[in-house]
Amino acid sequence: MEILELPIEFEFNGQKNYIYPSLIILNNELTLVDTGYTNFLTLIENEILKNGYEIKNLKNIIITHYDDDHIGSLYDFKEKYPWINIIASEMESKYISGEMKSERLIQAEEMLENMPNEESEFGKWFIQQLKNLKHVSIDEKVHDGDMILDNKCKVVATPGHTSGHISLYFPSVKSVITGDAAVHENHELVIANPHFCLNVEKAEQSLTKIKRLKAVNYYCYHGGTLFVR
Template sequence: MKIIELPIKFEFNSQKNYLYPSLIIDNNELTLVDTGYSNFLSLIENEIIKNRYEMKDLKNIIITHYDDDHIGSLYDFKEKYPWITIIASKVEAKYISGEIKSERLVQAEEILEKMPDEEIEFGKLFIQQLKNLKHVPIDVKVRDGDMILDNKCKVIATPGHTSGHISLYFPSLHSVITGDAAVNENQKLIIANPHFCLDIETAEKSLDKIKNLKADTYYCYHGGKFSL
């Protein structure tokens, strides 16, 4: 088993940005962790193929949490590759499948009511972007401590950014895929977007939780790979 990061380059507000979905390779079976914004399908496909893997071997997608930059292309992946098994926490599954309005949308609507006039247009666009996300049913719902991927990956509950956020720990690789429980900023692990955390105190505890795993490598969705 090994993990590689997929640097996805895109433009936002006329600035170049990157996201770093992770690809887990095990016995020629591929598992993608998070799917980027909507319309990222071809960008992620290109990175996978560039690394000499084939999309026919993509068996699973794990979603760390409901946010538009993590689930934006999930529907497109499932449409194009219907055999894929989609995995998420039991809590986040309710939002991804559309069973319940997402926490992020509720938060965005509440923030909009307090926004200064010059920011209202952006707030409305963000809300519409969330509403445009297509719901996808979750095939496997996991909890803290569950072992998945042939018992080689341990699900770590890391709430705070969202209530059902999960990270992934690989004991044999001494590695963690953090989702938004941590970002790599100037070679330091810090909380992702603290202003958007639904519970900042819980997010701080989750950051400590994955730091205390003392992994050799942390694969951060924002900022890329962090190695001790």
């Protein structure tokens, strides 16, 4: 089994940015973790191909949580590759499928009411981005402690950034895919964007939880991989 980070470069507000979805290779089958923003399908496809793998072997997509930079291209992947099995926590699946209004959208609408004028344009744009996300049904709903991917991957509930956020632990290779439960900053794991955490206290507890796993590799969606020596 192998885990690869997929560095995806893009521009936002004239600045160069990166995100790092993960690709899990197991028994010649591929599992992608998170799908970037809307219209990132080609960027991610190209990165997979660059690493010598074929998209026809993409069996699963795991979504750590409902945020536009993580599920933006999920609909496009499912449309283009309908055989893909989509996995998410039971709680997040309600937002991804459109069964319930997302927590992030509720939060953004509440924050807009108190935003100063100079920030409100961004707030309105962000709300529209969330409203434009296309809903996708989840094929496999998971819970804390579930073993998936031939029992090689343990689902770890890491609420705080969102209520149903999950991270993924791989005991055999001492690795964690963090989603937004942790970001890599200055050679450290820290919580992602505390200002947007739905529950900062739970986010801190989740960060402690994944640090206690004593992994050697932490694959962070923001900041890239942290290798713990």
